[in-house]
Amino acid sequence: MNHxxxxxxxxxxxxxxxxxxxxxxxxxxxxxxxxxxxCLLGQNGAGKTTTINxxxxxxxxxxxxxxxxxxxxxxxxxxxxxxxxxxxEVVQLYGNMTGMENLDFFSRLAGFRYDATKLAGxxxxxxxxxxxxxxRMSAYSKGMRxxxxxxxxxxxxxxxxxxxxxxxxxxxxxxSDFIRICKDLAKEGCTIxxxxxxxxxAVNVGNRIGIxxxxxxxxxxxxxxISATELEKLYLETI
Amino acid sequence: MRQIIIHFMRNxxxxxxxxxxxxxxxxxxxxxxxxxxxxxxxxxxxxxxARNELRNAWxxxxxxxxxSSGHYGHYVFRPAYxxxxxxxxxxxxxxxxxxxxxxxxxxxxxxxxxxxxxSSRLGSLSFSWLMLVIMPLFIILLGHDAISNEREKxxxxxxxxxxxxxxxxxxxxxxxxxxxxxxxxxAGLIIQLGFQSALNASGSTGQDxxxxxxxxxxxxxxxxxxxxxxxTGSTWSRSSMSSLLLQVSVWVVMLIIMPRITAxxxxxxxxxxxxxxxxxxxxxxxxxxxxxxxPMDERNEKFKDSLLRHYKVKTLEELPVNxxxxxxxxxxxxxxxxxxxxxxxxxxxxxxxxxxSAYASLLDPYLAVxxxxxxxxxxxxHHQLRFLKEAENYRRYLIGALNEKMAYGGSKTGEWDxxxxxxxxxxxxxxxxxxxxxxxxxxxNHVELICISAWVMLSAGLLFVTAAKMKII
Numbered sequence: 001m002n003h004x005x006x007x008x009x010x011x012x013x014x015x016x017x018x019x020x021x022x023x024x025x026x027x028x029x030x031x032x033x034x035x036x037x038x039c040l041l042g043q044n045g046a047g048k049t050t051t052i053n054x055x056x057x058x059x060x061x062x063x064x065x066x067x068x069x070x071x072x073x074x075x076x077x078x079x080x081x082x083x084x085x086x087x088x089e090v091v092q093l094y095g096n097m098t099g100m101e102n103l104d105f106f107s108r109l110a111g112f113r114y115d116a117t118k119l120a121g122x123x124x125x126x127x128x129x130x131x132x133x134x135x136r137m138s139a140y141s142k143g144m145r146x147x148x149x150x151x152x153x154x155x156x157x158x159x160x161x162x163x164x165x166x167x168x169x170x171x172x173x174x175x176s177d178f179i180r181i182c183k184d185l186a187k188e189g190c191t192i193x194x195x196x197x198x199x200x201x202a203v204n205v206g207n208r209i210g211i212x213x214x215x216x217x218x219x220x221x222x223x224x225x226i227s228a229t230e231l232e233k234l235y236l237e238t239i
Numbered sequence: 240m241r242q243i244i245i246h247f248m249r250n251x252x253x254x255x256x257x258x259x260x261x262x263x264x265x266x267x268x269x270x271x272x273x274x275x276x277x278x279x280x281x282x283x284x285x286x287x288x289a290r291n292e293l294r295n296a297w298x299x300x301x302x303x304x305x306x307s308s309g310h311y312g313h314y315v316f317r318p319a320y321x322x323x324x325x326x327x328x329x330x331x332x333x334x335x336x337x338x339x340x341x342x343x344x345x346x347x348x349x350x351x352x353x354x355x356x357x358s359s360r361l362g363s364l365s366f367s368w369l370m371l372v373i374m375p376l377f378i379i380l381l382g383h384d385a386i387s388n389e390r391e392k393x394x395x396x397x398x399x400x401x402x403x404x405x406x407x408x409x410x411x412x413x414x415x416x417x418x419x420x421x422x423x424x425x426a427g428l429i430i431q432l433g434f435q436s437a438l439n440a441s442g443s444t445g446q447d448x449x450x451x452x453x454x455x456x457x458x459x460x461x462x463x464x465x466x467x468x469x470x471t472g473s474t475w476s477r478s479s480m481s482s483l484l485l486q487v488s489v490w491v492v493m494l495i496i497m498p499r500i501t502a503x504x505x506x507x508x509x510x511x512x513x514x515x516x517x518x519x520x521x522x523x524x525x526x527x528x529x530x531x532x533x534p535m536d537e538r539n540e541k542f543k544d545s546l547l548r549h550y551k552v553k554t555l556e557e558l559p560v561n562x563x564x565x566x567x568x569x570x571x572x573x574x575x576x577x578x579x580x581x582x583x584x585x586x587x588x589x590x591x592x593x594x595x596s597a598y599a600s601l602l603d604p605y606l607a608v609x610x611x612x613x614x615x616x617x618x619x620x621h622h623q624l625r626f627l628k629e630a631e632n633y634r635r636y637l638i639g640a641l642n643e644k645m646a647y648g649g650s651k652t653g654e655w656d657x658x659x660x661x662x663x664x665x666x667x668x669x670x671x672x673x674x675x676x677x678x679x680x681x682x683x684n685h686v687e688l689i690c691i692s693a694w695v696m697l698s699a700g701l702l703f704v705t706a707a708k709m710k711i712i
Contacts, residue, residue, distance in 0.1 A: 053712055056396070056399070056400055057399075058396065058399065058710075058711040058712050059712070082402060084400065085400060086396060086397065086400035088393045088396055088397070089393075090393055091393070091397075092392035092393050092394055093392075093394065093397070094246075094250060094394070096250060096253040096254070097249070097250070097253075105242065105246050106397065106401055108242045109242055109243075109398060109401040109402070109403045110401040110402055111402070149397075152397070152401075156401065162400075
């Protein structure tokens with residue numbers, strides 16, 4: 001582990017996941033520090049989403065463990081249900097409700113009740129224009145939906161955000177906005193694990209990048225030491 | 240869980256298709272209410288008018304031979320209750336008028352459904368049909384995609400990621416469906432009761448209100464079972480479409496096919512004997528005696544001999560009483576034994592047929608609810624049998640009173656043209672059917688009550704197990 005973030009927030013130890021005959025994750029080890037953005041690159045089926053699903057508690061690993069927020073001061077670690085937020089590839093939410101209503105609903109599910117001003121503040125911070133707040137989400141673009149997803153993570157006060165292909169299908173402007181917001185969140189101490197296919201965005205947003213192949217984390221690279229072209233070459237050689 | 244319930248209801252409220260369905264149901268409720276109330280009003284009016292007219296005719300017979308009156312006969316009417324507006328069960332198909340005659344037990348005639356050929360073919364738009372058959376379809380529309388749609392849209396992951404307990408999600412959805420369905424049902428009930436009140440056709444008593452309340456609770460329990468099964472089905476389905484297809488198929492099997500299968504099985508396994516066979520055995524037992532060795536003429540002779548011995552006279556003319564009246568009463572009592580024997584056999588067959596539907600309730604909660612609904616509204620076969628039994632008891636009392644008048648009223652044996660005084664008729668009590676209470680109705684359907692309780696526990700258990708085992712992805 002060669003990186004500048006010392007306080008481990010996400011720890012993955014000897015993680016293996018088998019689905020009958022298929023090995024989705026093969027003895028994976030990874031440590032992600034506080035305020036770090038770690039991008040997982042890999043083809044479909046490489047094990048990126050499985051890793052996220054295990055971190056979210058949706059899947060139980062065959063062996064190994066994941067540790068969230070465990071330290072000497074806090075040996076039990078974070079309560080993952082309270083500290084982890086999730087942004088899927090497609091944030092659908094509820095089309096017949098406004099962005100504000102969706103945010104309010106998901107905040108309440110997490111146990112938070114905010115007034116309209118605070119809710120609007122989360123959406124503004126997530127980059128959603130004020131005039132869109134009271135529009136039904138059926139009229140939102142994918143980028144706007146992703147911003148509501150970030151708003152939900154912000155409202156939850158999540159210290160870790162797990163993102164599964166969040167920039168997939170976004171136009172360049174929306175993608176660029178999204179990356180800027182991620183960087184802002186990381187500066188505030190939020191740890192982000194992002195599964196993506198997008199090599200150039202990964203280089204732009206991530207502090208480190210992991211390349212996965214057939215369930216194995218083959219390379220872990222610090223983005224400050226590699227260019228997008230070199231990363232692309234390494235990626236193509238790896239997969 | 241409260242958030243899930245509110246959210247579910249808000250989403251449903253904004254769903255255009257559900258609004259359309261709710262409008263259609265409201266119109267159906269209004270049509271059903273108007274129809275049921277008008278029918279009920281006519282029944283109340285006819286019941287009162289016919290009863291009064293016949294009682295007056297009975298009292299006003301004037302001087303007349305009691306035996307002639309016994310053969311002329313009398314009529315009793317099955318009362319209609321306000322609760323029949325909710326579910327008129329078999330009361331619409333079984334006769335409501337019974338002719339009482341000496342020596343004869345008649346079957347009821349003139350069912351309310353007679354003459355309504357269209358409704359006989361298609362089934363009427365009854366309130367119970369809307370509540371017990373159509374409302375489940377509404378619940379399926381609400382519940383079939385309650386979880387599958389969340390999974391398809393990726394929202395289920397977000398729910399779980401927000402730390403929501405899946406038990407709360409499933410129960411929240413079920414309760415949301417239950418509140419919506421109950422609200423619609425309550426609106427229907429208010430429409431129904433409102434029309435009854437507005438058309439001055441309620442005839443409601445405290446007992447009617449109690450029965451209505453319990454009937455409402457039964458519907459609520461039924462809706463819960465369907466909602467729980469629907470949400471569970473939605474959780475385990477691969478897609479909302481497959482969930483809908485499966486649940487509508489189950490609806491067809493449980494609500495359309497199963498009742499017909501159980502009815503067909505009942506009549507197949509326990510068929511009624513043919514009427515000609517029934518009438519023949521009845522006549523033979525009466526003429527030759529129940530044991531076949533006690534013919535009517537011999538019985539009559541033996542009875543007259545015993546009378547002569549009792550009064551210590553040699554001829555019937557010397558008797559201080561009319562032997563014909565006593566002989567007719569003795570014959571009546573023997574005939575009662577014969578009728579009881581044969582009618583009990585028919586009743587046992589009916590009970591066996593109904594038991595099939597009762598025990599099938601373990602497989603199909605609709606059968607349990609349908610039987611309980613008819614029972615609570617006092618329109619099931621137990622209530623019909625009770626009416627027949629009480630009418631028969633009254634017939635025996637009535638004929639007994641006429642024979643007694645013949646025997647001890649002052650006439651002599653063979654004096655068939657003797658007439659009683661005009662006041663006699665009012666001394667004979669009128670027929671009044673006792674109204675059974677709710678517990679009587681429920682006791683008769685204890686199998687269905689056990690089955691429905693089992694279904695409630697099974698539904699709740701399904702939700703708990705599903706919440707524990709369900710997959711988020």
